[in-house]
Amino acid sequence: MLFHVKMIVQLPPDMDPAKAAQLKADEKQLAQRLQREGKWRHLWRIAGQYANYSVFDLASVEELHDTLMQLPLFPYMQISIDGLCRHPSSIHTDDR
Amino acid sequence: MLFHVKMIVQLPPDMDPAKAAQLKADEKQLAQRLQREGKWRHLWRIAGQYANYSVFDLASVEELHDTLMQLPLFPYMQISIDGLCRHPSSIHTDDR
Amino acid sequence: MLFHVKMIVQLPPDMDPAKAAQLKADEKQLAQRLQREGKWRHLWRIAGQYANYSVFDLASVEELHDTLMQLPLFPYMQISIDGLCRHPSSIHTDDR
Amino acid sequence: MLFHVKMIVQLPPDMDPAKAAQLKADEKQLAQRLQREGKWRHLWRIAGQYANYSVFDLASVEELHDTLMQLPLFPYMQISIDGLCRHPSSIHTDDR
Amino acid sequence: MLFHVKMIVQLPPDMDPAKAAQLKADEKQLAQRLQREGKWRHLWRIAGQYANYSVFDLASVEELHDTLMQLPLFPYMQISIDGLCRHPSSIHTDDR
Amino acid sequence: MLFHVKMIVQLPPDMDPAKAAQLKADEKQLAQRLQREGKWRHLWRIAGQYANYSVFDLASVEELHDTLMQLPLFPYMQISIDGLCRHPSSIHTDDR
Amino acid sequence: MLFHVKMIVQLPPDMDPAKAAQLKADEKQLAQRLQREGKWRHLWRIAGQYANYSVFDLASVEELHDTLMQLPLFPYMQISIDGLCRHPSSIHTDDR
Amino acid sequence: MLFHVKMIVQLPPDMDPAKAAQLKADEKQLAQRLQREGKWRHLWRIAGQYANYSVFDLASVEELHDTLMQLPLFPYMQISIDGLCRHPSSIHTDDR
Amino acid sequence: MLFHVKMIVQLPPDMDPAKAAQLKADEKQLAQRLQREGKWRHLWRIAGQYANYSVFDLASVEELHDTLMQLPLFPYMQISIDGLCRHPSSIHTDDR
Amino acid sequence: MLFHVKMIVQLPPDMDPAKAAQLKADEKQLAQRLQREGKWRHLWRIAGQYANYSVFDLASVEELHDTLMQLPLFPYMQISIDGLCRHPSSIHTDDR
Numbered sequence: 001m002l003f004h005v006k007m008i009v010q011l012p013p014d015m016d017p018a019k020a021a022q023l024k025a026d027e028k029q030l031a032q033r034l035q036r037e038g039k040w041r042h043l044w045r046i047a048g049q050y051a052n053y054s055v056f057d058l059a060s061v062e063e064l065h066d067t068l069m070q071l072p073l074f075p076y077m078q079i080s081i082d083g084l085c086r087h088p089s090s091i092h093t094d095d096r
Numbered sequence: 097m098l099f100h101v102k103m104i105v106q107l108p109p110d111m112d113p114a115k116a117a118q119l120k121a122d123e124k125q126l127a128q129r130l131q132r133e134g135k136w137r138h139l140w141r142i143a144g145q146y147a148n149y150s151v152f153d154l155a156s157v158e159e160l161h162d163t164l165m166q167l168p169l170f171p172y173m174q175i176s177i178d179g180l181c182r183h184p185s186s187i188h189t190d191d192r
Numbered sequence: 193m194l195f196h197v198k199m200i201v202q203l204p205p206d207m208d209p210a211k212a213a214q215l216k217a218d219e220k221q222l223a224q225r226l227q228r229e230g231k232w233r234h235l236w237r238i239a240g241q242y243a244n245y246s247v248f249d250l251a252s253v254e255e256l257h258d259t260l261m262q263l264p265l266f267p268y269m270q271i272s273i274d275g276l277c278r279h280p281s282s283i284h285t286d287d288r
Numbered sequence: 289m290l291f292h293v294k295m296i297v298q299l300p301p302d303m304d305p306a307k308a309a310q311l312k313a314d315e316k317q318l319a320q321r322l323q324r325e326g327k328w329r330h331l332w333r334i335a336g337q338y339a340n341y342s343v344f345d346l347a348s349v350e351e352l353h354d355t356l357m358q359l360p361l362f363p364y365m366q367i368s369i370d371g372l373c374r375h376p377s378s379i380h381t382d383d384r
Numbered sequence: 385m386l387f388h389v390k391m392i393v394q395l396p397p398d399m400d401p402a403k404a405a406q407l408k409a410d411e412k413q414l415a416q417r418l419q420r421e422g423k424w425r426h427l428w429r430i431a432g433q434y435a436n437y438s439v440f441d442l443a444s445v446e447e448l449h450d451t452l453m454q455l456p457l458f459p460y461m462q463i464s465i466d467g468l469c470r471h472p473s474s475i476h477t478d479d480r
Numbered sequence: 481m482l483f484h485v486k487m488i489v490q491l492p493p494d495m496d497p498a499k500a501a502q503l504k505a506d507e508k509q510l511a512q513r514l515q516r517e518g519k520w521r522h523l524w525r526i527a528g529q530y531a532n533y534s535v536f537d538l539a540s541v542e543e544l545h546d547t548l549m550q551l552p553l554f555p556y557m558q559i560s561i562d563g564l565c566r567h568p569s570s571i572h573t574d575d576r
Numbered sequence: 577m578l579f580h581v582k583m584i585v586q587l588p589p590d591m592d593p594a595k596a597a598q599l600k601a602d603e604k605q606l607a608q609r610l611q612r613e614g615k616w617r618h619l620w621r622i623a624g625q626y627a628n629y630s631v632f633d634l635a636s637v638e639e640l641h642d643t644l645m646q647l648p649l650f651p652y653m654q655i656s657i658d659g660l661c662r663h664p665s666s667i668h669t670d671d672r
Numbered sequence: 673m674l675f676h677v678k679m680i681v682q683l684p685p686d687m688d689p690a691k692a693a694q695l696k697a698d699e700k701q702l703a704q705r706l707q708r709e710g711k712w713r714h715l716w717r718i719a720g721q722y723a724n725y726s727v728f729d730l731a732s733v734e735e736l737h738d739t740l741m742q743l744p745l746f747p748y749m750q751i752s753i754d755g756l757c758r759h760p761s762s763i764h765t766d767d768r
Numbered sequence: 769m770l771f772h773v774k775m776i777v778q779l780p781p782d783m784d785p786a787k788a789a790q791l792k793a794d795e796k797q798l799a800q801r802l803q804r805e806g807k808w809r810h811l812w813r814i815a816g817q818y819a820n821y822s823v824f825d826l827a828s829v830e831e832l833h834d835t836l837m838q839l840p841l842f843p844y845m846q847i848s849i850d851g852l853c854r855h856p857s858s859i860h861t862d863d864r
Numbered sequence: 865m866l867f868h869v870k871m872i873v874q875l876p877p878d879m880d881p882a883k884a885a886q887l888k889a890d891e892k893q894l895a896q897r898l899q900r901e902g903k904w905r906h907l908w909r910i911a912g913q914y915a916n917y918s919v920f921d922l923a924s925v926e927e928l929h930d931t932l933m934q935l936p937l938f939p940y941m942q943i944s945i946d947g948l949c950r951h952p953s954s955i956h957t958d959d960r
Contacts, residue, residue: 001253002140004149005336012301013876013939031185042138043186044098044151047179047929048869048945053100055140061193061275065335075301081275081336083143083253089127090139097925101816108781109204109267143257144197144273157865157947161815171781177816179925179945194332196341205396205459220377227379234330235378236290236343239371239449240389240465245292247332275335281316282331283323289445293528300493349385349467353527363493369528371445371465386524388533397588397651415569426522427570428482428535431563431641432581432657437484439524467527473508474523475515481637485720492685541577541659545719555685561720563637563657578716580725589780589843607761618714619762620674620727623755623833624773624849629676631716659719665700666715667707673829677912684877733769733851737911747877753912755829755849770908772917796953803955810906811954812866812919815947821868823908851911857892858907859899 001057002041002084003064007077008051026072039067055084097153098137098180099160103173104147122168135163151180193249194233194276195256199269200243218264231259247276289345290329290372291352295365296339314360327355343372385441386425386468387448391461392435410456423451439468481537482521482564483544487557488531506552519547535564577633578617578660579640583653584627602648615643631660673729674713674756675736679749680723698744711739727756769825770809770852771832775845776819794840807835823852865921866905866948867928871941872915890936903931919948 011020034040042055058064064081068074086094107116130136138151154160160177164170182190203212226232234247250256256273260266278286299308322328330343346352352369356362374382395404418424426439442448448465452458470478491500514520522535538544544561548554566574587596610616618631634640640657644650662670683692706712714727730736736753740746758766779788802808810823826832832849836842854862875884898904906919922928928945932938950958 003253004140004142028185032187035187043183044100044180045183045929046100047181047925048932048943049178052183053178053180061195061335062277064275065277065333068336079336082145082149083256083273083275084140084149085143085254085257087139087141087148089124091128091131099925141257143253144260144271157815157867158949160947161813161949164816175816177947179928179947181926181929196332196334223377224379235375236292236372237375237449238292239373239445240452240463241370244375245370245372274337274341276332276341277335279331279333279340281319283320291445349387349527350469352467353469353525356528367528369467371448371467373446373449388524388526412569416571419571427567428484428564429567429641430484431565431637432644432655433562436567437562437564466529466533468524468533469527471523471525471532473511475512483637541579541719542661544659545661545717548720559720561659563640563659565638565641580716580718604761608763611763619759620676620756621759621833622676623757623829624836624847625754628759629754629756658721658725660716660725661719663715663717663724665703667704675829733771733911734853736851737853737909740912751912753851755832755851757830757833772908772910799953800955811951812868812948813951814868815949817946820951821946821948850913850917852908852917853911855907855909855916857895859896 001059003056003058004082004084005054005056005068006051006080007054007073008049008079009073009077010050011073011076023072023076030071034067097155099152099154100178100180101150101152101164102142102147102176103150103169104145104175105169105173106146107169107172119168119172126167130163193251195248195250196274196276197246197248197260198238198243198272199246199265200241200271201265201269202242203265203268215264215268222263226259289347291344291346292370292372293342293344293356294334294339294368295342295361296337296367297361297365298338299361299364311360311364318359322355385443387440387442388466388468389438389440389452390430390435390464391438391457392433392463393457393461394434395457395460407456407460414455418451481539483536483538484562484564485534485536485548486526486531486560487534487553488529488559489553489557490530491553491556503552503556510551514547577635579632579634580658580660581630581632581644582627582656583630583649584625584655585649585653586626587649587652599648599652606647610643615639673731675728675730676754676756677726677728677740678723678752679726679745680721680751681745681749682722683745683748695744695748702743706739769827771824771826772850772852773822773824773836774819774848775822775841776817776847777841777845778818779841779844791840791844798839802835865923867920867922868946868948869918869920869932870915870944871918871937872913872943873937873941874914875937875940887936887940894935898931 011023031040031043035043039056039058040054041057042053044053046052056064056067058067068079071077086092107119127136127139131139135152135154136150137153138149140149142148152160152163154163164175167173182188203215223232223235227235231248231250232246233249234245236245238244248256248259250259260271263269278284299311319328319331323331327344327346328342329345330341332341334340344352344355346355356367359365374380395407415424415427419427423440423442424438425441426437428437429435430437440448440451442451452463455461470476491503511520511523515523519536519538520534521537522533524533526532536544536547538547548559551557566572587599607616607619611619615632615634616630617633618629620629622628632640632643634643644655647653662668683695703712703715707715711728711730712726713729714725716725718724728736728739730739740751743749758764779791799808799811803811807824807826808822809825810821812821814820824832824835826835836847839845854860875887895904895907899907903920903922904918905921906917908917910916920928920931922931932943935941950956
């Protein structure tokens with residue numbers, strides 16, 4: 001099941017740089033593990049923003065929630081979610 | 097170059113059904129040609145909406161504009177665009 | 193899988209009353225069938241609005257989309273969707 | 289009388305973790321007591337958000353206000369409320 | 385139980401004047417009956433707007449919904465509702 | 481002259497409790513004096529919000545401004561104001 | 577008493593030109609009479625908009641409402657109102 | 673050339689009172705000098721708000737910018753600007 | 769004096785094609801004359817929108833207003849305006 | 865390829881003045897280098913705002929992102945981006 005997620009990251013400008021660096025490193029590590037597992041299908045940086053568009057491929061709404069909640073940057077994110085379906089004009093039988 | 101496009105379609109409820117069907121058929125034909133050419137990379141229906149999220153892979157901003165302007169449903173669409181970049185946490189060298 | 197759906201219905205004030213009545217009757221019939229099948233779990237009128245809050249219990253995002261698209265009043269609805277999860281403070285193991 | 293309540297929780301990221309944990313434990317205890325009493329009918333987590341949709345079944349607007357004001361997390365919540373009525377298309381005589 | 389209701393009326397500028405006059409006359413008759421019954425406690429015109437602030441005193445959310453739905457101008461209204469409680473700083477035991 | 485005022489109070493969660501209590505006590509004392517003088521006609525708590533709807537009966541816009549500016553909680557309030565008139569459908573010659 | 581009023585005029589593009597011209601001529605005649613009477617103190621066109629900022633000097637909220645309601649273009653206007661007071665930094669005792 | 677400016681002042685509630693008083697005194701002194709020079713034509717307090725509507729009469733956009741930037745309260749202001757023109761319905765040849 | 773103008777064009781989808789074509793031709797002719805006169809400095813299409821960003825170089829706010837009002841597409845445009853100044857970091861003494 | 869960028873700068877009012885001055889000096893130096901290289905085509909201050917409109921001329925979306933991310937004031941900016949195309953009514957073959 002595909003979910004389209006927009007994540008806007010808002011770290012306070014006065015956050016301790018070491019803490020910020022650690023959060024980002026942890027986030028990256030988890031993001032890469034989830035990509036390797038095929039759960040985080042796409043991950044694009046939005047140009048000029050500290051934000052990304054992502055597509056997740058997960059078994060349920062519950063798994064989506066659990067996945068997002070464990071992101072180290074979650075407390076600093078503004079998140080919006082849309083479910084995705086195959087589009088009737090798509091030429092792929094499985095547009096992941 | 098990748099662009100993330102959200103298209104919300106708003107056909108007037110009293111549009112002539114034949115005209116609506118023709119517009120949709122033309123739209124589908126063009127969308128499929130652009131997909132086969134590799135320009136319209138992804139096309140997902142947003143669940144519960146007459147809307148889609150798309151990712152285009154084009155040579156320039158100009159080509160993006162020309163592509164969108166020729167869509168038969170363009171006059172009935174509300175469009176928002178974001179440029180996309182490779183994300184530093186992506187495991188792909190080319191996340192299309 | 194549970195989805196929380198808000199539907200705001202906006203029929204044009206000058207719609208033919210017979211057509212409006214037919215649409216509403218068809219909508220009611222389908223809504224009741226989906227309730228009997230256990231797919232449309234909750235259906236509440238929002239006080240003072242021509243709108244409802246609903247909870248659907250479906251197998252996938254795809255089924256949610258297909259269900260909403262077949263509603264006779266869909267072309268006149270403004271829809272917003274949120275996925276739902278069991279809440280950690282709930283006393284029910286299955287809060288439907 | 290049914291009320292639909294959306295609660296968005298916004299704890300400051302730099303809140304003392306012990307204080308946050310205590311607030312959440314107190315909130316959970318009260319939420320579970322109110323559920324056992326039948327006053328907090330439904331409690332769902334909104335996927336990907338630190339937020340919930342709830343349905344309360346209370347005797348009056350006054351009781352709704354008093355209930356919400358005593359929630360330990362109330363000072364950190366953004367709350368929106370809608371009254372709910374039985375929907376004419378519901379198959380239940382009492383859709384709680 | 386008190387409810388604060390804001391009603392913004394939006395008649396199409398090209399509505400038949402006789403129909404508009406009839407709707408307003410019917411609305412006035414019902415509004416005055418509900419005032420005499422003590423259910424429509426306050427009714428103020430908002431200066432410079434075709435809109436009003438009202439306070440209703442009713443037995444339930446259900447009665448509020450039924451009352452608003454039968455207003456002849458309801459299909460042309462944009463309505464927002466808030467429940468009201470006695471304020472702790474009020475000098476009245478019953479601030480109606 | 482009547483004015484409808486909505487006041488939303490936003491005390492910082494980390495305000496010194498003694499200071500907050502003093503501000504609220506001062507606010508209450510002034511609010512009650514203005515009610516006894518007939519200037520603060522109505523004062524209702526909005527259910528589930530730290531906010532109120534009020535109706536003031538004052539001699540001028542100037543007096544409204546001076547009254548609101550002296551409220552101890554003014555620096556923490558978000559205020560919106562509408563002038564009120566007798567409604568043509570009111571059954572009262574003086575709907576205060 | 578001074579009121580600051582913003583009026584945005586939205587005539588339907590397909591309105592009969594003769595009717596539009598008549599409405600504007602009537603509006604102009606009334607606006608000029610109110611200016612001569614000293615009630616419509618200032619009237620400025622907002623650059624690049626079919627809109628104006630106005631300052632009215634009237635005896636009451638009621639007179640403001642009655643004045644705006646009789647404007648021939650009122651049904652096509654979106655109006656917002658703020659009361660005005662002498663500013664403590666003004667060098668005029670009566671800043672009209 | 674006339675410009676309509678709305679200034680909303682947002683001093684942090686915990687600002688040092690001496691600093692706030694100094695800022696306001698400096699602002700007042702400059703505002704009065706600009707009024708005496710005929711550059712700050714009108715200055716009204718918006719009732720119930722820490723905000724003003726102003727009309728400036730200046731030689732250019734550049735002078736407007738320079739004037740606003742030197743206001744001591746500028747860092748705490750939210751500013752919106754509209755150019756003003758003589759209104760065709762005005763009875764003054766020069767409506768300042 | 770420079771002004772930044774955003775123009776969003778919204779022609780009704782059912783406008784007579786001949787009328788639309790005439791409006792656009794007239795608009796183009798005037799736009800090109802104003803460009804040749806040096807008054808319409810820049811004119812860019814916004815990618816994917818029926819909209820443009822423009823920079824005008826005019827003698828006054830009045831001339832800006834008169835220029836915009838005579839555009840054939842004005843009745844179908846949503847316009848927003850900002851005054852422009854030389855930026856302190858610009859390397860040009862006259863950044864037109 | 866041209867991009868229209870709006871940058872709104874929001875430095876916290878209590879930022880250390882030396883740090884703010886350093887940030888601005890670094891920003892200015894980089895901005896001027898990019899202008900000399902022809903990449904930052906236009907840079908205008910928006911009148912009355914701590915904000916600018918800019919036009920960038922870059923080889924790709926990726927270069928736009930990299931350019932904006934290295935701006936010293938980036939963490940304090942709110943940025944919005946639109947792609948630009950030659951306008952069909954432009955008299956320039958290359959409207960930079």
